[in-house]
Amino acid sequence: MSELLLSVKGVNKRFGGLQALSDVGLEIRRGQIYGLIGPNGAGKTTFFNVITGLYTPDSGSFELEGEAYEPTAVHRVAQAGIARTFQNIRLFGEMTAIENVMVGRHVRTKAGVVGAIFRTGGQRTEEEAIRKRAMELLDYVGIARYADYQARTLSYGDQRRLEIARALATEPRLLALDEPAAGMNATEKLTLRDLLESISGDGVTILLIEHDVKLVMGLCDRVTVLDYGKVIAEGVPAEVQRNPAVIEAYLGAAAAH
Numbered sequence: 619m620s621e622l623l624l625s626v627k628g629v630n631k632r633f634g635g636l637q638a639l640s641d642v643g644l645e646i647r648r649g650q651i652y653g654l655i656g657p658n659g660a661g662k663t664t665f666f667n668v669i670t671g672l673y674t675p676d677s678g679s680f681e682l683e684g685e686a687y688e689p690t691a692v693h694r695v696a697q698a699g700i701a702r703t704f705q706n707i708r709l710f711g712e713m714t715a716i717e718n719v720m721v722g723r724h725v726r727t728k729a730g731v732v733g734a735i736f737r738t739g740g741q742r743t744e745e746e747a748i749r750k751r752a753m754e755l756l757d758y759v760g761i762a763r764y765a766d767y768q769a770r771t772l773s774y775g776d777q778r779r780l781e782i783a784r785a786l787a788t789e790p791r792l793l794a795l796d797e798p799a800a801g802m803n804a805t806e807k808l809t810l811r812d813l814l815e816s817i818s819g820d821g822v823t824i825l826l827i828e829h830d831v832k833l834v835m836g837l838c839d840r841v842t843v844l845d846y847g848k849v850i851a852e853g854v855p856a857e858v859q860r861n862p863a864v865i866e867a868y869l870g871a872a873a874a875h
């Protein structure tokens with residue numbers, strides 16, 4: 619079995635009277651595509667926000683490759699090698715596609731994000747190297763032809779892929795994707811599936827929140843299922859799919875709509 623990449627234990631997060639996460643934990647091994655699923659409001663995004671430093675948990679312990687990891691600030695999370703995308707796309711809409719990826723790349727360099735936006739003189743060589751890598755990443759996710767288009771003019775599916783390219787620019791150990799297939803048509807989902815398999819094949823571990831159960835079950839090595847903030851199942855997709863608690867949670871959620 620491959621090495622443990624991320625280990626999370628005992629995460630609790632309360633919003634006022636709502637226990638959004640209750641003793642949640644999971645273990646992701648290096649090279650896995652790991653799915654985090656569950657009905658609406660189960661706590662999936664809250665969990666992402668905790669592990670990426672956006673929310674402070676009430677309790678919980680975190681280890682990355684066996685070392686204590688404190689997701690206390692967004693920049694620290696990036697330095698630790700975790701990159702993420704968001705359920706609601708967060709791109710710099712007025713900037714071009716390639717500039718969006720370059721911002722991600724600058725997170726990994728001493729120039730910093732400010733350097734990416736307000737270019738100063740004397741850094742031309744570094745800037746060129748960053749631009750070249752950004753172009754490679756746009757090509758990798760299949761949208762190189764839109765490099766000089768403003769991000770906001772790209773189709774929804776292409777914006778999602780641009781977000782992935784920007785996240786990859788930080789050279790993460792773990793890529794956390796919050797509903798990457800949301801709003802995509804069947805063809806776009808197939809392309810996305812191929813892309814995620816390539817990313818995984820190239821050595822980046824993936825943690826995926828996704829509502830498309832078929833996509834998750836076909837793609838993921840292991841899955842954790844949340845319901846009302848609690849882990850109700852964990853295992854390989856075929857096992858989890860047959861778990862009565864999981865069937866019940868999804869049927870209950872469908873009946874409520």
Ligand SMILES: Nc1ncnc2c1ncn2[C@@H]1O[C@H](COP(=O)(O)OP(=O)(O)OP(=O)(O)O)[C@@H](O)[C@H]1O
Nearest residue numbers: 633636638656657658659660661662663664665705
């Ligand atoms: N900042 C917040 N303040 C108050 N309540 C919140 C906050 N963020 C999330 N919640 C609540 O926590 C619960 C879990 O929400 P979360 O967004 O994590 O669920 P989810 O599983 O990602 O749902 P979905 O699939 O609909 O995106 C929900 O009841 C939500 O309303």
